Each structure stands twice: as C-alpha cells, then as structure tokens.
Amino acid sequence: MNGPTDNVFLPRVLAVIARELKRDPAGLGPDDAPGRTPGWDSQQHMRIVLALEDSFGVEFSNEMIVQLLSARALADHVRELTESAAAR
Amino acid sequence: MSLRDVILIPKEFPQDETVRVAAACVADGDAVAAGQTVLELEFSKAALELPSPSAGFVRLLCAEGDDVPVGAAAAEIHDSRESALARPAPAAAARPGSGAQPFLSAKAEELVLRRGLDTGPLAHLGLVRSADLVPAPADPIPAAPAPAGDGEPLPRAKLAEIAALAAGQNALASGVEALVRLPGPADQAALGGLRSLFTPRLLTLLCGLLKRFPALNGFYADGAAHFHPAVNLGYALDMDLGLRVAALGDLDGASPEAARDAVMDKIRRYMRGRLAPADLQGVTFTVSDLSGEGVDSFIPLIGADQSAILGVCSPDESGRARLVLRFDHRMLEGRAAARFLNALKTALEAQST
Numbered sequence: 196m197n198g199p200t201d202n203v204f205l206p207r208v209l210a211v212i213a214r215e216l217k218r219d220p221a222g223l224g225p226d227d228a229p230g231r232t233p234g235w236d237s238q239q240h241m242r243i244v245l246a247l248e249d250s251f252g253v254e255f256s257n258e259m260i261v262q263l264l265s266a267r268a269l270a271d272h273v274r275e276l277t278e279s280a281a282a283r
Numbered sequence: 284m285s286l287r288d289v290i291l292i293p294k295e296f297p298q299d300e301t302v303r304v305a306a307a308c309v310a311d312g313d314a315v316a317a318g319q320t321v322l323e324l325e326f327s328k329a330a331l332e333l334p335s336p337s338a339g340f341v342r343l344l345c346a347e348g349d350d351v352p353v354g355a356a357a358a359e360i361h362d363s364r365e366s367a368l369a370r371p372a373p374a375a376a377a378r379p380g381s382g383a384q385p386f387l388s389a390k391a392e393e394l395v396l397r398r399g400l401d402t403g404p405l406a407h408l409g410l411v412r413s414a415d416l417v418p419a420p421a422d423p424i425p426a427a428p429a430p431a432g433d434g435e436p437l438p439r440a441k442l443a444e445i446a447a448l449a450a451g452q453n454a455l456a457s458g459v460e461a462l463v464r465l466p467g468p469a470d471q472a473a474l475g476g477l478r479s480l481f482t483p484r485l486l487t488l489l490c491g492l493l494k495r496f497p498a499l500n501g502f503y504a505d506g507a508a509h510f511h512p513a514v515n516l517g518y519a520l521d522m523d524l525g526l527r528v529a530a531l532g533d534l535d536g537a538s539p540e541a542a543r544d545a546v547m548d549k550i551r552r553y554m555r556g557r558l559a560p561a562d563l564q565g566v567t568f569t570v571s572d573l574s575g576e577g578v579d580s581f582i583p584l585i586g587a588d589q590s591a592i593l594g595v596c597s598p599d600e601s602g603r604a605r606l607v608l609r610f611d612h613r614m615l616e617g618r619a620a621a622r623f624l625n626a627l628k629t630a631l632e633a634q635s636t
Contacts, residue, residue, distance in 0.1 A: 236576075238522045241554055245551070245555065
C-alpha cells in the first residue's frame with residue numbers, strides 16, 4: 196500500500212470510471228473530470244463515487260463527494276481511505 | 284383446516300389505485316413464518332415487501348406481473364397445506380367483503396360516501412373501483428383511429444412516474460420567473476449546485492419563506508384551500524431510475540452543510556435503490572433542480588397535494604440562474620407568487636455577498 200497513487204490506485208480508479216462512463220480506460224487520464232470529460236456529469240459523478248465505494252470497500256463523505264472533481268483527486272482519496280482502513 | 288389470515292394490498296401512497304406484483308417469494312402450499320416476505324410489490328414511489336401476518340401455509344391470489352388493486356386480497360394464510368392447496372369454491376374465491384356489499388377500493392369508498400351511492404347492484408364485482416361508479420358517457424367521443432402496431436411498452440419505472448405526475452395535474456397553473464445572481468462565476472452548476480452550497484442555501488431559505496407564504500405550502504381541493512401544518516420540502520431526483528421526490532423535511536435554520544448532507548443522503552439511497560416510503564411521503568413543496576443540465580428555462584410539474592414547485596435552471600455566462608415558480612392560481616395570485624420569488628432571490632443574493 197506504499198506505492199504512489201498513480202501506479203497503484205489511479206489505473207484501478209480509471210478502470211471504474213471508464214466502466215461507468217462506458218469508455219475505453221486507455222482514453223482516460225488523471226485530469227479527466229466532471230464537466231470536462233464527455234458524459235461525466237453530476238449524475239455520473241455520483242454513480243462513479245458509488246462504484247468506487249463498492250470496488251474498494253470505502254465510503255466517501257458527502258463533502259468529499261462534491262469536492263473531489265478529477266480522476267486523480269478521486270484516486271488520491273481512495274488511497275487515503277484504503278490506507279486509513281488498513282492502519283486500523 | 285381453514286383460513287387463518289388474508290393479506291391485503293396496503294395503501295401506501297394516496298395516488299396508487301393498483302400495485303404491480305414484482306415477485307412472488309413463496310409458492311402455493313409453502314409454509315411461511317410470521318413476518319416472512321410473501322410478495323414484493325412495486326408502488327408508484329417505492330418497492331415494498333409484503334409480509335405474512337402469521338405462520339401457516341400460503342395460497343397466492345395473484346401472480347408475478349399482476350396489477351392488483353389497493354385493498355385487494357393478495358394471499359391467504361391457511362392452517363394446513365391441504366387447506367391452502369384446496370381449490371376454492373366459486374363463492375369462496377371472491378375477495379373478502381364479497382357478500383351482499385362488495386369490497387371498495389379507497390377511491391371508490393370516498394365516492395360512495397360523498398355521493399351516497401348504493402353499491403348493492405355491484406356486489407357481483409367483488410371489488411368495486413372508482414371507475415365502476417362513474418357512469419359511461421351517453422354520447423361518447425369517437426376514438427381517434429388506432430395507430431399501427433401495439434406501441435412500445437414503457438418500463439415500469441416510467442409508468443409509475445406517469446401515475447405519480449398525473450395525480451398532481453389538477454392545478455390551474457401559472458408561473459413567475461426571476462434571475463438570481465450566483466455566489467461566484469466558476470463551476471456553480473457543478474453537482475447541481477451542491478458543491479458551491481448554492482442549492483442547500485436555497486433549500487433552507489425556501490423552508491423559512493414557505494412559513495410566510497402558507498398558500499404555497501398547501502393545495503386546493505373541493506372548492507377549498509388546504510394548508511399543510513408543517514413544511515416538508517421535496518427534492519426531485521430523476522437519474523434514469525424513475526422520478527422520485529425525496530422528502531427533506533423542514534430545513535429552516537439548518538446549516539448549508541446539513542442541508543447538503545440531507546440531499547446527498549437521499550441521492551445516495553435513491554441510486555442504491557434504498558429509498559423507503561418514509562423518504563418520499565408528505566412532501567408539501569417541491570424543488571426541481573436542473574441547474575447542472577445546461578437549461579435556460581423549463582416547466583416543472585406541480586406535485587399531488589401541493590400548490591407550487593420551484594425549478595432551478597442553469598447559470599448563464601454572467602453567472603445568473605433563472606428560478607421558475609409554478610403555482611396553482613386557485614391558491615394565490617401572481618402578485619403574491621412574485622413577492623415570494625423576489626423574497627427568495629433577495630435572501631439568496633444577500634447570502635452570496
């Protein structure tokens with residue numbers, strides 16, 4: 196769990212995002228974001244967050260759901276939540 | 284060996300006259316425990332499980348996919364498997380209440396009481412619905428030529444949505460609009476205004492204002508104005524899972540963060556299919572927020588037992604968004620509606636500066 200977010204979590208988070216947006220993961224990157232990436236609107240953002248919760252076994256707070264508005268930000272937060280859970 | 288209990292379709296939502304049987308969880312003759320789910324029902328606003336009131340052996344009176352009237356018997360609980368599986372005599376096959384007086388649906392009962400009707404001649408129906416009490420027109424309007432084919436069946440969620448919307452469409456609707464300045468130029472529409480807390484602020488201010496404008500927190504019926512004793516703000520959710528209006532309660536005095544959390548919790552439950560009837564009941568005024576959808580204006584539909592709805596549109600390039608207040612003109616006139624909307628606009632802009 197000590198690897199950089201970009202190497203460990205980002206590809207998995209991008210895979211979840213791609214599945215929800217019905218896109219090729221290879222076409223997505225860390226800067227993809229709601230309002231900027233086609234199909235990633237507020238509704239899809241909620242779907243993506245819920246899918247990430249299911250995939251990683253974590254739970255986002257309401258505040259973080261509305262603040263984390265890029266693939267990289269989501270991946271960083273998933274890493275934090277996962278590491279925090281592992282440390283307990 | 285005899286009948287122990289009859290399980291009736293409950294009346295969960297006022298607009299539902301029938302309920303779709305989504306699944307039968309048991310088969311005829313199965314032993315069931317008290318509290319065990321017998322049927323899964325799909326109401327207009329939520330799916331519910333119908334439990335057995337007692338232990339025994341079940342006989343189903345409906346099947347998966349059936350549309351069953353509210354108040355109708357859905358299943359019987361017998362004290363033996365033989366009794367449950369025995370073919371009922373014709374008279375016994377009728378629904379409970381099918382003696383001299385038929386069983387009435389909730390709407391039919393209301394009509395009978397209001398009009399003093401005699402239901403005796405309809406006893407053969409077993410269950411009398413409101414449509415049975417309305418005489419056929421003497422000179423019916425000719426039907427339009429039928430289109431070719433049977434048409435494309437709508438999904439259940441859409442049919443439930445149509446039923447819920449139709450229940451509210453008795454208003455003499457009028458509307459007023461105002462442009463409101465948003466707190467900042469950047470991404471105010473992100474996540475339906477939840478990120479900037481614009482929408483939560485709007486919701487809390489609305490709850491306070493509705494107490495000053497009770498005509499907007501009521502409804503018109505039978506020649507009278509009715510006023511809800513409390514505010515129960517509704518927030519429309521429509522994310523490809525069918526339209527639902529989540530009841531947020533009275534957010535007057537709540538912090539914007541608390542209001543945001545109330546909305547987010549409902550969205551989360553909606554998207555996970557876990558909205559319960561209590562999450563949807565008793566809404567007195569609805570907000571339909573399309574600010575994240577890039578629309579300059581739209582016409583929201585007033586809900587059942589409500590006199591108004593507020594639509595929130597997308598911000599324009601100058602950072603202003605249109606608020607659309609649609610209201611029942613029988614409850615208040617345009618001037619009062621305009622005052623309400625301007626009071627909301629003024630309060631919102633005061634909080635934004």
